[in-house]
Amino acid sequence: MRIAIVGAGFGGLNAAVELRKKLKPSQFQIIVISDHPQFVFRPSLIWLPFHNHPLNKFTFPLRPLFEKIGAAFIENGVQAIKPKQNQILCKNGEIIEYDYLILASGASPDWKRIKGLEGESASVYHISSALQTRKMVKELKEDESIVIGIAQGNQTQGIAYEFLFELAAFLNEHHIKCPITFFTYEKEFFEAKSKKATSKLEKLMTKNQVKFYCNVSIEKIKGGKVYLSNRERLAYSFLLTLPPYKGKEFIFSSKGLKHENGILPVNETLQSVQWENIYVVGDANDMKGTKTGRAAEQQGILAAGNVVKQIKNEPLQSYQPDQLYIMELGNEGAMLIINQLTDNGILKGTISGVLPHMMKRAFEKYYMFKFSE
Numbered sequence: 484m485r486i487a488i489v490g491a492g493f494g495g496l497n498a499a500v501e502l503r504k505k506l507k508p509s510q511f512q513i514i515v516i517s518d519h520p521q522f523v524f525r526p527s528l529i530w531l532p533f534h535n536h537p538l539n540k541f542t543f544p545l546r547p548l549f550e551k552i553g554a555a556f557i558e559n560g561v562q563a564i565k566p567k568q569n570q571i572l573c574k575n576g577e578i579i580e581y582d583y584l585i586l587a588s589g590a591s592p593d594w595k596r597i598k599g600l601e602g603e604s605a606s607v608y609h610i611s612s613a614l615q616t617r618k619m620v621k622e623l624k625e626d627e628s629i630v631i632g633i634a635q636g637n638q639t640q641g642i643a644y645e646f647l648f649e650l651a652a653f654l655n656e657h658h659i660k661c662p663i664t665f666f667t668y669e670k671e672f673f674e675a676k677s678k679k680a681t682s683k684l685e686k687l688m689t690k691n692q693v694k695f696y697c698n699v700s701i702e703k704i705k706g707g708k709v710y711l712s713n714r715e716r717l718a719y720s721f722l723l724t725l726p727p728y729k730g731k732e733f734i735f736s737s738k739g740l741k742h743e744n745g746i747l748p749v750n751e752t753l754q755s756v757q758w759e760n761i762y763v764v765g766d767a768n769d770m771k772g773t774k775t776g777r778a779a780e781q782q783g784i785l786a787a788g789n790v791v792k793q794i795k796n797e798p799l800q801s802y803q804p805d806q807l808y809i810m811e812l813g814n815e816g817a818m819l820i821i822n823q824l825t826d827n828g829i830l831k832g833t834i835s836g837v838l839p840h841m842m843k844r845a846f847e848k849y850y851m852f853k854f855s856e
Contacts, residue, residue: 487581491517493776494765494783495587501787508553518560529645531613543855564737566758590766593729599704605723627720632666635700636727638774645811651691652813665695679833751801762786809843816840
């Protein structure tokens with residue numbers, strides 16, 4: 484029996500490891516398909532524009548890991564999924580057949596959905612874009628206008644807040660004064676995550692003299708200005724906007740998969756609503772809530788467990804979203820936000836300061852040790 488996994492980020496990586504723990508190599512073949520040869524610990528990308536953070540501290544090659552656990556690794560892009568035939572068509576023409584499929588392919592920034600945004604915004608989504616943003620940050624001059632925002636339809640809001648406060652700390656350290664404006668489609672900062680977190684972010688905005696707008700959407704980008712729905716026109720010399728998301732291109736080419744802008748609908752067991760032998764995890768599915776590496780990891784492990792349960796004709800487990808999020812706050816350290824279901828009820832809390840920052844650094848090191856050794 485063959486189980487295929489598309490994508491080798493937090494979701495795909497953990498799904499593969501979990502499957503191998505529970506299934507014998509002699510009876511079950513695990514194939515991981517990814518067009519990226521290395522794993523990137525994406526929460527660390529926020530540090531690249533501001534700090535000398537070596538790439539080998541948060542990346543490692545994938546092939547040695549999969550060879551170690553007894554999973555096949557195919558470094559290739561996917562052209563399309565053929566769910567009726569249980570087939571994956573790779574970009575090089577190779578056809579991979581599967582009995583079960585876990586889609587952990589993530590999502591892509593949809594720069595084109597907002598008129599004029601493509602090519603105008605800095606980004607920290609990938610190593611190359613984060614390094615380019617580093618160059619842009621170092622070229623900032625006194626009194627240049629900075630605009631940072633979250634466009635409607637983006638579910639990774641934390642990145643914008645982290646970038647804002649890391650940038651504010653950088654400017655302060657280099658004695659550069661620039662007017663900063665922040666906007667978000669959320670009704671309040673980090674909406675519905677934590678009242679204490681919202682209050683903390685408001686205080687930091689005021690402390691750093693950041694002008695801000697909540698509950699606004701972007702109409703267009705034109706002539707060096709961001710046009711907001713509240714009729715504000717924000718001129719900028721430097722712009723970082725988190726765009727809406729869309730699914731990977733191969734989803735649009737997969738005629739048997741229903742989707743909304745490339746994002747696949749799933750039920751509570753993370754199964755495709757159409758195909759019971761296809762599971763979708765992380766940014767690729769339509770689960771509500773903030774999209775994070777932790778959520779993708781949890782979903783990857785759950786999907787792998789449900790594949791095993793399905794093979795054994797056992798009841799499947801439902802995904803119970805929780806929140807354990809660490810947000811960098813520049814000179815203020817970081818903020819840990821907890822909203823987790825436990826045996827004794829829901830555990831909620833918000834902690835700010837040096838400790839959460841140290842926890843994030845430690846988690847990066849733990850991940851590297853766990854998978855790259």
